[in-house]
Amino acid sequence: MSIEKKLQNAKCSTWLSDSLTQEEKVAAAMSAEIASYLQKYRKSHGLTQVDLAEMLHVSNDEVIRWEDGDEDFTLVNLAKIATTLNLRLSSFFGVIDEILVG
DSSP states (O other): OOHHHHHHHHHHOOTTGGGSOHHHHHHHHHHHHHHHHHHHHHHHTTOOHHHHHHHHTSOHHHHHHHHHTSSOOOHHHHHHHHHHTTOOGGGGGTTHHHHHHO
């Protein structure tokens, strides 16, 4: 299931989000946005998950977990992704203000 579909399903269901703190909701939204950005970037540059994993010196399974939202991004991983792909770290956080403000 794509991250976009997961986000759409999450927006329709509140049973889990009702039990989360505001900080946990923000962290989950941020992680989902980063995963979506990474997946879109990878696809738009014609990279497979295996290609990206090799570039980042991580396992293919790790890239899959990132994109599926099954693993949160550490700052070290974000820095590795940004430097390897020659991106600004701020690229991952384009919608954070919107998430925080509501």
